[in-house]
Amino acid sequence: MKINPQDLILLCTEEGRTYLVEVSKKNFQTHRDNFDLEGLIGKPFGSVLEGAKGSRAFALKPTIYDFLMKLKRVTQIIYPKDIGYILLRLNVGPGKTILECGTGSGSLLMAFSYAVGPEGRVISYEKEKRFQNVAKENLNRFGLAERVVFKGEAQEKFDEKEEVDAVFLDLKTPWDLLEAAWQALKPGCPLGILLPTANQVSETLKAMEKLPFAGTEVLEIMLRFYKTNPERFRPEDRMIGHTAYLLFSRKIVEA
Amino acid sequence: MKINPQDLILLCTEEGRTYLVEVSKKNFQTHRDNFDLEGLIGKPFGSVLEGAKGSRAFALKPTIYDFLMKLKRVTQIIYPKDIGYILLRLNVGPGKTILECGTGSGSLLMAFSYAVGPEGRVISYEKEKRFQNVAKENLNRFGLAERVVFKGEAQEKFDEKEEVDAVFLDLKTPWDLLEAAWQALKPGCPLGILLPTANQVSETLKAMEKLPFAGTEVLEIMLRFYKTNPERFRPEDRMIGHTAYLLFSRKIVEA
Amino acid sequence: MKINPQDLILLCTEEGRTYLVEVSKKNFQTHRDNFDLEGLIGKPFGSVLEGAKGSRAFALKPTIYDFLMKLKRVTQIIYPKDIGYILLRLNVGPGKTILECGTGSGSLLMAFSYAVGPEGRVISYEKEKRFQNVAKENLNRFGLAERVVFKGEAQEKFDEKEEVDAVFLDLKTPWDLLEAAWQALKPGCPLGILLPTANQVSETLKAMEKLPFAGTEVLEIMLRFYKTNPERFRPEDRMIGHTAYLLFSRKIVEA
Amino acid sequence: MKINPQDLILLCTEEGRTYLVEVSKKNFQTHRDNFDLEGLIGKPFGSVLEGAKGSRAFALKPTIYDFLMKLKRVTQIIYPKDIGYILLRLNVGPGKTILECGTGSGSLLMAFSYAVGPEGRVISYEKEKRFQNVAKENLNRFGLAERVVFKGEAQEKFDEKEEVDAVFLDLKTPWDLLEAAWQALKPGCPLGILLPTANQVSETLKAMEKLPFAGTEVLEIMLRFYKTNPERFRPEDRMIGHTAYLLFSRKIVEA
Structure with missing residues (x-):
């Protein structure tokens, strides 16, 4: 369950906003912060990301519901x-x-x-x-x-x-x-x-x-x-x- | 899709009442009529049964919902x-x-x-x-x-x-x-x-x-x-x- | 706000069942007990009644909702x-x-x-x-x-x-x-x-x-x-x- | 039921938008049109107003619900x-x-x-x-x-x-x-x-x-x-x- 470069993740912010995004995008801008996705590669799903402005987000494994x-x-x-x-x-x-x-x-x-x-x-x-x-x-x-x-x-x-x-x-x-x-x-x-x-x-x-x-x-x-x-x-x-x-x-x- | 003796059917009356019943029971009493299930053997699912009192019922194929x-x-x-x-x-x-x-x-x-x-x-x-x-x-x-x-x-x-x-x-x-x-x-x-x-x-x-x-x-x-x-x-x-x-x-x- | 013989009361049992009943009926049978209504006369609305079998009921003042x-x-x-x-x-x-x-x-x-x-x-x-x-x-x-x-x-x-x-x-x-x-x-x-x-x-x-x-x-x-x-x-x-x-x-x- | 200068009306547009407004305001701007309220004086409630841009609105009598x-x-x-x-x-x-x-x-x-x-x-x-x-x-x-x-x-x-x-x-x-x-x-x-x-x-x-x-x-x-x-x-x-x-x-x- 390690994250690969071509994987899709469900990025979930602390406030509960979610985004279905490809790790290969490298960088992802939510409405409040900016996240470097490359750091996720090789880490487990569920890992915590810290944004450029200090907020946190979670790299969840997408489910059929998310899709x-x-x-x-x-x-x-x-x-x-x-x-x-x-x-x-x-x-x-x-x-x-x-x-x-x-x-x-x-x-x-x-x-x-x-x-x-x-x-x-x-x-x-x-x-x-x-x-x-x-x-x-x-x-x-x-x-x-x-x-x-x-x-x-x-x-x-x-x-x-x-x-x-x-x-x-x-x-x-x-x-x-x-x-x-x-x-x-x-x-x-x-x-x-x-x-x-x-x-x-x-x-x-x-x-x-x-x-x-x-x-x-x-x-x-x-x-x-x-x-x-x-x-x-x-x-x-x-x-x-x-x-x-x-x-x-x-x-x-x-x- | 022929009905076998050991099959389960969803018996559905004309008023929409349903019963999950084994064909091997041979005879089934709903609250209004009596149905001879043996006649179903060899017939397709969905077949119509006539009750002893003349009402009709349908031998549906049970779904996971019915179960x-x-x-x-x-x-x-x-x-x-x-x-x-x-x-x-x-x-x-x-x-x-x-x-x-x-x-x-x-x-x-x-x-x-x-x-x-x-x-x-x-x-x-x-x-x-x-x-x-x-x-x-x-x-x-x-x-x-x-x-x-x-x-x-x-x-x-x-x-x-x-x-x-x-x-x-x-x-x-x-x-x-x-x-x-x-x-x-x-x-x-x-x-x-x-x-x-x-x-x-x-x-x-x-x-x-x-x-x-x-x-x-x-x-x-x-x-x-x-x-x-x-x-x-x-x-x-x-x-x-x-x-x-x-x-x-x-x-x-x-x- | 004293109860008169010709008044209507909302009799409310402890379990919350309610009955709109005339005090002049003298005696009232709920599904679980029997209440002597005459004892209510001259008492305030809201008074507690004890039934023959020991349960309690309340003589509430009926509202338009109750009617x-x-x-x-x-x-x-x-x-x-x-x-x-x-x-x-x-x-x-x-x-x-x-x-x-x-x-x-x-x-x-x-x-x-x-x-x-x-x-x-x-x-x-x-x-x-x-x-x-x-x-x-x-x-x-x-x-x-x-x-x-x-x-x-x-x-x-x-x-x-x-x-x-x-x-x-x-x-x-x-x-x-x-x-x-x-x-x-x-x-x-x-x-x-x-x-x-x-x-x-x-x-x-x-x-x-x-x-x-x-x-x-x-x-x-x-x-x-x-x-x-x-x-x-x-x-x-x-x-x-x-x-x-x-x-x-x-x-x-x-x- | 004639409209007086100091009355309140419920102005209702054709699309169903409503505004509680005083006739003494003389002129009222909805999000789509402009209405001359002075023309309402002396007319019955329910009268139709034509806006500067040709849309219609109705001068309804306000109810407690509207308030x-x-x-x-x-x-x-x-x-x-x-x-x-x-x-x-x-x-x-x-x-x-x-x-x-x-x-x-x-x-x-x-x-x-x-x-x-x-x-x-x-x-x-x-x-x-x-x-x-x-x-x-x-x-x-x-x-x-x-x-x-x-x-x-x-x-x-x-x-x-x-x-x-x-x-x-x-x-x-x-x-x-x-x-x-x-x-x-x-x-x-x-x-x-x-x-x-x-x-x-x-x-x-x-x-x-x-x-x-x-x-x-x-x-x-x-x-x-x-x-x-x-x-x-x-x-x-x-x-x-x-x-x-x-x-x-x-x-x-x-x-």
Whole structure:
């Protein structure tokens, strides 16, 4: 666990600000101090750095959470509070094959490809070439690109037939791809959908009523951070009020 | 994906009630109908069953989420809304080594052992033998027991030294094991703690201030289900108000 | 502040259960004990009662909050978390004239009539005669009926023209009465609407876009109780997940 | 309801921004346009103003809610979501006598004095003279100062003995004034306390256990605004995460 020149570290300041940065950058400017990263080489992760102005920072080992929070964004991303729950609902784990549409900046894709492991596979559809490129960049940084098959726009159908363990839809009109999702899914397996607005939820629920899906649930997840002063423990003054509604269902097979 | 006699299915009724049940049970009584499970053998997952009273149910393929919701409980369990987020914060993925204390009914352990895959390992400490037995039973049902090393009470120290990728503490007085957690962790790696009460959070934060940890955050996650009538979309009338506060931090290494 | 035979008291047990009960009942059975209420006569509010089985209870002075929580219900009621906020948004205070439609069980009406005082007036429309009767009963119990004018179904128009300080709508299709509300309101004054479902909110917002209203806001209020053990301070396990969305706007006057 | 030169109006822009402004100011600059207020004189409230750059704004009649949101602040204020609920729990209504400590910027005081009406009275203790002055200024602007008796620091005791209908405490160490609150209250009547941190709640609950109070409840209220686009109905991205915990209890009288 020694830090190498080409490693990424999560630089964490004393106030708790974090930066995902390459050690090869040599020098890093936070909003309050300047840190010489070369001194980290050969030291263990977790080492303390002293800045030019005397403040301290810590060279932490980046986790998948850090990558999700720090990835390059060209679209609204999906957040860890939602991603963690999606992983469990879609049964994403080592060796699974997961299909998502669309890729966006690749935040969910990064988590999927991390979780399926080297034996698993993620197929990701996206019509915007520039989103796909950003997602690839993000995946490469974390060494996960090999597990992913990128595809272009999904027009009514996916290439996959009864062969994926789960499908996730994140696009404006998911109702257009519900039949495609059904066909791609192995029988009895889960579908997840991200829906920013209540109108989209209603529209999707209406469309699903006519299709062979069962066990549909809709929910939202709220996360509230707390101040960490032990003598004055209380929630942060501001929080995220909304990211999206999540819908989960399962493919069924009528006789 | 044909159903075998020894398989587990998630039986989901038309109203959305779910039951994790073995096909070998042959016959299953829900609160409203009676289902002959033998007819499922050789059929695909997702197949529709007709009950003796004419209602329908679906034989879904159980996911890790279903196992988490349906496991045998002898203690307060940890819920998917928290577990999914913990997985990401602790960087739990294929091939990782994770240490948890205590085991409880094994809900988090089940998710950990699923996520680390066959190459990974989870070490789980628990002083109550009967909790351990229930956790083993739960793991066996999902075929995950092999990835887990069970240990008894952790007295001030864990056996592991600078060798685990993450530590999670779920016990009444986690401050007693902070130093032990620090020693077990690889440098720069994450620690997670589950804390039901605000008093425990304050106590833990106070203890951590004196130890080499950085980037500490405390938060809570709330999940609200919605009714799925597309013409009357709205949240469920009742929801879970609290499970626990979650604390995350990282081991640092002073020079 | 001595208790009289015809008084209502809020009987509060040691565990915090509360009952709104008339002293004239003489004897009151809680779920755990039996209390002789006659002994309270001539004693101050707040007095302690000892039950037949030795438990204690307290004879508190009922507040408007207690009346709201304990009123007789024939419909879904509006809760204090929402009512308190509605009072402020609608500027309900001594001497004001408020119009509401429909009455329901009269919970909001009770709060309105309490807040406008003896100089104020509340006009309440309700098409269901039996709801109106229950609301009257509830108001009489708290001595507020004199401030209220009950009316039957509002068909497209209210009787009032530019004369009320605020309007509140609580009915299934509030969009049918938006013009009526506009006509009843004094210029520049507030309108409030209670909407259980997201579909109703959308429908109402659509209808309002074509009418002379401004400053429209939509919101929801969530209340979470906490356990009161000082050594184990934490939220209650369960909470109300949803009552309704609230919409507020103001009448404007185009030249 | 014609606008007079000395009136206050709530100027509401088309985007929903609001400003509490005196018509006598003649000219008002929003962040996007410039409005000539003199043209409003003699017109009804709710009238539409056209700005120099062609945008529109509405001259609404200010409500108590508007005054609470727009008052001059020198301290953390209490917000309408909490104030409305406090009014109901403390039974604040026409003719009541309410005691609060401390005054702060006077937000709760403004709501109390509005709600008790001309027959009621509010006694407000505050040790900081400059906070008191700001509160007076805020009250004068809304014409409510006459109903309020200002007092200086409360040292262990209030002047009032068994004569107030409710007490509200908003200070750092409310446990110092619990006995004082008990003495000031009429028997059986409610006490409310605002507590920003969990530690303060625990401390207060501990102190209350030894005093004759009953029916204690602790809670928090969360408010989430929604975007008002009917085709894309959904919560705002950001919300207030915390203002304070609220504690309510009642004075009891041991024999």
